[in-house]
Structure formats: structure tokens, C-alpha cells
Amino acid sequence: xxxxxxxxxxxxxxxxxxxxxxxxxxxxxxxxxxxxxxxxxxxxxxxxxxxxxxxxxxxxxxxxxxxxxxxxxxxxxxxxxxxxxxxxxxxxxxxxxxxxxxxxxxxxxxxxxxxxxxxxxxxxxxxxxxxxxxxxxxxxxxxxxxxxxxxxxxx
Ligand SMILES: [Zn+2]
Numbered sequence: 001x002x003x004x005x006x007x008x009x010x011x012x013x014x015x016x017x018x019x020x021x022x023x024x025x026x027x028x029x030x031x032x033x034x035x036x037x038x039x040x041x042x043x044x045x046x047x048x049x050x051x052x053x054x055x056x057x058x059x060x061x062x063x064x065x066x067x068x069x070x071x072x073x074x075x076x077x078x079x080x081x082x083x084x085x086x087x088x089x090x091x092x093x094x095x096x097x098x099x100x101x102x103x104x105x106x107x108x109x110x111x112x113x114x115x116x117x118x119x120x121x122x123x124x125x126x127x128x129x130x131x132x133x134x135x136x137x138x139x140x141x142x143x144x145x146x147x148x149x150x151x152x153x154x155x
Contacts, residue, residue, distance in 0.1 A: 056113055062127035065090035094121055
């Protein structure tokens, strides 16, 4: 959806004289070897920076994401993931006004990189995989308490 063809962009809009002048100015800028070298270096640095950032642009803690109940899905509307399952999902607004979203099952499947619905931003969701969350620790404590009670009953 993001990829619009060049033909589509240019349709019915011939390059204006102003655009042509800008282009000429651009070429004049990169014309001298000094400016050209600087331009190349900046370009290379930019490409490097993108590579270094590897796959994602931002990190979002799962705790910061809003859980959207399945029943609210239709109302939430907009460009959602478009699934028909009655599954809840986590959503987080993107700076472009659209949002990232990920289903619970996707998180369980180990998916942690989300692409924004509206732009090319990629977010990494931070959450425990296979690790022990505080909640699980609490569950254990409750289970132990339960066991103790069971034992005391037998006595
Ligand atoms: Zn976005």
C-alpha cells in the first residue's frame, strides 16, 4: 500500500520549471568534487546508521501497549490487522498517527518486530519469552500456600 508506482505519481503532473531549477541546483551542489565527496560521505553514513539499527526503529515495552479486547475490534476500526478471529491484541500508537498492533498468539509465537500500519516504522516489543514474569512468581507463591494448606488439612 505504501508503494506507489512512479507512473502513478507522475500522472497528469509534468515536472514544473521550479522542480527543474531545483534539480539543476542539486547537480550544481554535487558538481564540485568537494561537495560531492561530502555528499557521498553523508549518504554512506546514513546507510550505515540504518544498517546498524538493524531491523527496528523503536522499542516498546509490552506494559506500555494497550490491550484491545476482541469485542472492541470493529469499533477500533482503521487499518487494523484485518483478522476475523475474535482474538485480542496489543496496540501502541505510532508517531505517524497510525499504530502498531500484535495479537497475543503472535507474541506467543515469538514475534517481536512489528511494522506500523501507516508507515515504515518498525518497533520491537519487549516482553519475557520463556523467562519468568513477576506474575508467574506470584502464582508459584499462591500454589505453595495452597499446598501448605492441603498438608495442614491432612494432619
Ligand atoms: Zn507509523
